[in-house]
Amino acid sequence: MIDPSKDGARETSMTDGRNDTMRVARGPRAKRTVALTGADAFLGRNLIGLLEDDDRVGRIVAFDVKNPPSAGRKTRFYKVDLTQPSVDARIAEVLAAEDVDTFLHLAFLSSPTHASAWAHELESVGTMHVLNACRERPVRKFALWSQTILYGAAPSNPNFLTEAHPLKGQTESRFLNDKIEAEQVVARFARQMPGTVVTVLRVAPILGPTVDNYLTHYLGRRLVPTLLGFDPLMQFTHEVDALAAFKLAVMRDAPGVFNIASEGVLPLSTVIKLAGRMALPLAHPLAYPLARALWAAQLSEAPWMFLDYLRWVCVADTELAQRELKWRPAFTTREAVLDHGGAQSLRDAHLMRASSHL
Amino acid sequence: MARRVLGDDPFASSIPEGASAPEEKAKTDAPKKRSIPPKARKSVPPKAPRKSKAPPPQADEPVARVAPPPAPLPVIEVPSLSDVPSPVDEPVEETVGAADLPPEAPAAEERAAPTDAPRAADGEESLEDTIRALEARLDKLLEGSREQAQPILDRVSDKLRAVASAPAARGDGASEARDEAAPYDVARDLFASQYYLRQWGRVAMRDRSEEVDEFGFDPSYDARWRPFFDFLYERWWRVDVEGIENVPAEGRVALVANHSGAVPYDGIMLAAAMRREHPSARPLRWLAEDFVSHLPFMGAYLTRLGAVRACQENAERLLRKESCVAMFPEGVKGVSKLFRDRYKLQRFGRGGHIKLAIRTRTPLVPVSIVGAEETHPLIAPSGVVARMLGVPYVPITPTFPLLGAAGLVPLPSKWRIVFGEPMPMDAYGPDAADDEVLVGRLNEKLRGTIQDTLDRALRQRRSVFSG
Structure with missing residues (x-):
């Protein structure tokens, strides 16, 4: 763990930071300097841990509002709030000072929020700020965390969506639309900046023993709501597979958009049973208004249009990533569900034990 | 489950676990955690062929195969309900098997083994005989140590049975509280919705594969x-x-x-x-x-x-x-x-x-x-x-x-x-x-x-x- 006071000192005085830079950058030139936003979220935190252990990475520049707990010797933390107006200048300044060559933009919300205005500032506008900084002070590589749910669940979807499929999102979902906007501006950035390798990883919903998002909450419920008569095929990414893909994106130059997901698909009903839960099937004509009301009352965690993901298929084809990025999923969707289920039942047992001691 | 509970109890576990531990270690090839002296490790190779003769054992098998003591069986049943050791310090089974065992039985066996091992290396035709001899020796040692341990095992199983049938009264001492936990645990198992959910999950998966093909064929x-x-x-x-x-x-x-x-x-x-x-x-x-x-x-x-x-x-x-x-x-x-x-x-x-x-x-x-x-x-x-x-x-x-x-x-x-x-x-x-x-x-x-x-x-x- 890094000493926070030391970080604070680095943060406040840029001159100290520069001296430090010189000292660290003495190693072979091949060593990379990786900057990442959203450093204190799941992906950022774990990637910092991975990159800390990798000799090919000389320095990690972490941008977030909070210091990531996985930060070690190599990591330099800069407190940056992407929702602030002048943040692009600040990032550009740091990029220049730290001589960053690889930029990972991971500052996206992993779960829907009711604070949609703030989310818009963070995701859509925040991406614009980040890209402006990378225009001002070009980096060699830019990678973006995107998601396969942006394709949207629709009855017309083929069973496997390729990267060429348009990002339709869901009607009225600002959670998805902000991310689609971010992808669009990144695509424009890639056209404008031919010197930058732009990699977009569209990751299927991440599941695993340690990750915490709306999906794990959904599968963590005692009764998991489903739609009566619908049993779509689901696809998840094991957290390890997702992290491996991002690490590969840092290490390899593979421009383009790639779908990332663990191998195989499972029907939703099987997912729920493997997770050790019970399904609560609701008739869809009733479920939609109910979900809409719950979302409006801020009682539900996912917006009502996410019910579509329980109704239609939204599964991505990862062949391109396997071919171009040379990424191989190490886990299957089933293993991701089982890993999540095992960890969840331990958490349940802890809860039970804690409550029985009360 | 049965093994872990066995492992928690140094008396019940020492002999069968101890005897099977080196064999298991030879299989898993993870000798780091063992507290057995380095000389003992030499005894592992001569025993490897012994395993190849018999059908390869399952993960939990060595305990049952090497030492099928009549007494531990009720012991297995009882503690799984009563949860005698406090659940917080439930150790991992492997470390228990290796570290907590009293050194007599395995150490004696392993000290004896190296004397036979060089002889095996001399003549190839005598290898099998050596293995046989080693096996017989091991069996004898196990038998002897089981006889040694039998009174202890009996005592422990008696005590555990007493624990299981103890009246469910609120105690104040820590040990008493642990003793009386058994019926509560059974009741809690039966009344917890988790139990039924688990059963339901098993029933519900009976006509489903855990894996489907990419288009959902089951x-x-x-x-x-x-x-x-x-x-x-x-x-x-x-x-x-x-x-x-x-x-x-x-x-x-x-x-x-x-x-x-x-x-x-x-x-x-x-x-x-x-x-x-x-x-x-x-x-x-x-x-x-x-x-x-x-x-x-x-x-x-x-x-x-x-x-x-x-x-x-x-x-x-x-x-x-x-x-x-x-x-x-x-x-x-x-x-x-x-x-x-x-x-x-x-x-x-x-x-x-x-x-x-x-x-x-x-x-x-x-x-x-x-x-x-x-x-x-x-x-x-x-x-x-x-x-x-x-x-x-x-x-x-x-x-x-x-x-x-x-x-x-x-x-x-x-x-x-x-x-x-x-x-x-x-x-x-x-x-x-x-x-x-x-x-x-x-x-x-x-x-x-x-x-x-x-x-x-x-x-x-x-x-x-x-x-």
Whole structure:
């Protein structure tokens, strides 16, 4: 763990930071300097841990509002709030000072929020700020965390969506639309900046023993709501597979958009049973208004249009990533569900034990 | 579970665990955590052949095989309920087996082993004898140590039994509180919803595979329903198959069939025919039209049985994996046509299947299915009602809305499935798929072939129900 006071000192005085830079950058030139936003979220935190252990990475520049707990010797933390107006200048300044060559933009919300205005500032506008900084002070590589749910669940979807499929999102979902906007501006950035390798990883919903998002909450419920008569095929990414893909994106130059997901698909009903839960099937004509009301009352965690993901298929084809990025999923969707289920039942047992001691 | 609890108790676990620990370590090759002196490790190699003689043991087997003590068995039962050691310091089984054991028995055995080991290395023919000797020695040691431990084991098991049958009264001492935990734990197990959820999960997964293929085909589910569809195939519709050898034994192939019968049984029956009659029992994936795939229940069940939603991408993916795919180019117009239009082929889509076949160089096998039209004769159009329900049609048959759910039993017509000569598509270049005129011609030719076969089969048919 890094000493926070030391970080604070680095943060406040840029001159100290520069001296430090010189000292660290003495190693072979091949060593990379990786900057990442959203450093204190799941992906950022774990990637910092991975990159800390990798000799090919000389320095990690972490941008977030909070210091990531996985930060070690190599990591330099800069407190940056992407929702602030002048943040692009600040990032550009740091990029220049730290001589960053690889930029990972991971500052996206992993779960829907009711604070949609703030989310818009963070995701859509925040991406614009980040890209402006990378225009001002070009980096060699830019990678973006995107998601396969942006394709949207629709009855017309083929069973496997390729990267060429348009990002339709869901009607009225600002959670998805902000991310689609971010992808669009990144695509424009890639056209404008031919010197930058732009990699977009569209990751299927991440599941695993340690990750915490709306999906794990959904599968963590005692009764998991489903739609009566619908049993779509689901696809998840094991957290390890997702992290491996991002690490590969840092290490390899593979421009383009790639779908990332663990191998195989499972029907939703099987997912729920493997997770050790019970399904609560609701008739869809009733479920939609109910979900809409719950979302409006801020009682539900996912917006009502996410019910579509329980109704239609939204599964991505990862062949391109396997071919171009040379990424191989190490886990299957089933293993991701089982890993999540095992960890969840331990958490349940802890809860039970804690409550029985009360 | 049983082993871990055994491991928690140094008395109960020491002998069997200790004796089996080196063997297990030799297998897992993870000697880091062991507290056995380095000399002891030498004793591991001579024992390795011993394992190879016997069938390879399961993970938990060594305990039972090496030392089957009569006493520990009740011990296993009791602590799993009573949870004697406080659950917080439940150690991992491996470290217990290696670290907590009293050194007498294994150490003695291991000290003895190296003296034999060099002798084994001298003469190759004596190796087996050495192993035998070592085995006998080990058994003797185990026997001896078990006899030694027997009083302790008995004492422990007596105590545990006493614990289990202790009255459930609130105690104040820590040990008392632990003792009385047993009945509470049983009760908690039985009253916790978690327990029933777990049981329910087991029951609910009984007809499901834990893995499905990429289009959602579930082998267990299919196996469970197979007798029912076999009954329909054999007894109800008495399907006759003709020319199934026209379907190549391997490689991508598309079966193009007429679609009929209001409730699309023809895909399932075609799959059953391929499974039962084809020499290489090819698995068949059939493309179901959108409205079927999206119908509540129907879509989910058919997916598990092997149907795939009909679209270019899905079909292409299947064909590129060299599978056998059935297509019904008439689509909804085929299944929803009225009884008076039976066996009159509808428009064959826009030729998407032809373009796909040209692009993927897939031979097309025309298939004519006779008999399916009479399973659910549609006697009236259902425009308004269907539109209200959001489906393309509602099967209004002589029986359906009239007899309620019983009206959905299909009529037992006699079926005949005729597979025609395959139409090879190799002759056309890749840009032929864009040649609309050619695609239209091929489509008409295919449609004509199927229609002719249908007409011929209908002329031969004397009765709808007896063929």
